[in-house]
Amino acid sequence: MVSISQCFSESYAEARTKFCGAAAEAGGALRSYFNPHAKGPDGGNLYLDTARFGPADAANMLVMISSTHGVEGHCGSGAQIAWLRTGGATKLPKDTGALLVHAINPYGFAWTRRVNEDNVDLNRNFVDHDKGYPKNDGYLAIADAILPARWDDTSIAETERTFAAYAQKHGAFGLQGAISGGQYTHPDGIFYGGAKPTWSNRTIRAIAREELGRAKRVGLIDYHTGLGPFGHGELICTVPPGAKSFARAKAWYGDEMTSPEGGTSTSAIVAGPMLDSFPQELPDAEVTSIAIEYGTYAVPEVLGAVRADNWVHQRGDLKSTLGRELKANMKERFFPAGDKWREMVWTRADQTIGWTLKGLTTG
Ligand SMILES: [Zn+2]
Numbered sequence: 001m002v003s004i005s006q007c008f009s010e011s012y013a014e015a016r017t018k019f020c021g022a023a024a025e026a027g028g029a030l031r032s033y034f035n036p037h038a039k040g041p042d043g044g045n046l047y048l049d050t051a052r053f054g055p056a057d058a059a060n061m062l063v064m065i066s067s068t069h070g071v072e073g074h075c076g077s078g079a080q081i082a083w084l085r086t087g088g089a090t091k092l093p094k095d096t097g098a099l100l101v102h103a104i105n106p107y108g109f110a111w112t113r114r115v116n117e118d119n120v121d122l123n124r125n126f127v128d129h130d131k132g133y134p135k136n137d138g139y140l141a142i143a144d145a146i147l148p149a150r151w152d153d154t155s156i157a158e159t160e161r162t163f164a165a166y167a168q169k170h171g172a173f174g175l176q177g178a179i180s181g182g183q184y185t186h187p188d189g190i191f192y193g194g195a196k197p198t199w200s201n202r203t204i205r206a207i208a209r210e211e212l213g214r215a216k217r218v219g220l221i222d223y224h225t226g227l228g229p230f231g232h233g234e235l236i237c238t239v240p241p242g243a244k245s246f247a248r249a250k251a252w253y254g255d256e257m258t259s260p261e262g263g264t265s266t267s268a269i270v271a272g273p274m275l276d277s278f279p280q281e282l283p284d285a286e287v288t289s290i291a292i293e294y295g296t297y298a299v300p301e302v303l304g305a306v307r308a309d310n311w312v313h314q315r316g317d318l319k320s321t322l323g324r325e326l327k328a329n330m331k332e333r334f335f336p337a338g339d340k341w342r343e344m345v346w347t348r349a350d351q352t353i354g355w356t357l358k359g360l361t362t363g
Helices: 012-025 070-085 106-110 137-146 153-170 172-180 199-212 244-256 274-281 299-315 321-334 339-362
Strands: 029-034 047-053 060-065 096-102 217-230 233-236 286-295
Touching: 012 029, 012 047, 012 070, 012 096, 012 106, 047 199, 060 070, 060 199, 060 339, 070 096, 070 106, 070 217, 070 321, 070 339, 096 199, 096 339, 137 153, 137 172, 153 172, 172 299, 199 274, 217 274, 217 299, 217 321, 217 339, 233 339, 244 286, 244 339, 274 286, 286 339, 299 321
Parallel strands: 060 096, 060 217, 217 286
Antiparallel strands: 029 047, 047 096, 233 286
């Protein structure tokens, strides 16, 4: 009997060991991609690992990606390992393979951060960097409150006043959009999209071409946490409602699927999500993708943890009591302790994988 809770890990290093072990045991072909730009907090090397299952020329490919937002990899890695340990690879339909991408953002996973080694939010980094960046006037208006000089009761109260005034004018979801929609003006801020394609961006594109270039149909699941009701996995379609793949995703996931642009999601509309890279790199394949977003805590608590984490890394001291407290809070907000949440994560992931395989093979 597989213990689902034990498929989840407390650290990146533990997750990597478990993932590679479970993938090897399941007969997967493993590949490791070394990130030369950063080390873990223990000084250890950082890798993105992939495991591939099924025939090399499979027409259908199920792809699962963890850790796009670093710390959210505790969730995605756990789901991937649960899939491996419960025999997922042995249950693949005919002419169907699977590719598991573990820790696409190993720095963020290892350091308990959403961002990568460049302080970049990967899910805002897949814009066309040769074109002008999307504007975010809301972020500009509250940037100083987002990253205060000090982190104490006075600055916290001041930030709350600024946010409340903004929400009064633009609504709570408007505030969430200003903070989390993505920005390209403050490299030391949060939800920063970067000024060029990151290592993870370039690496996942190469993996897509190499591993999925022969597939006719690709079904992607990208694991996230931090929005929505505790333990619930919202299936978010990140392509615009007019896109061809939107209708396909709707057929696969039905009314369970939500859309930021359609106004049915807990997520703000986001520029440059990672999933955009797959149809770009695989123009001849039918790519259908969703982000599965698991709820943890209320939005202000989650966004507060992200701000605090950014402050610690930009202006604080990781080794101080405050630094350690804020980091522990960050982990809990994106990876709640206890068995219940993890079991809910896997139940929903298992169900979603089933819908994806059905879509791939009957589409
Ligand atoms: Zn996320």
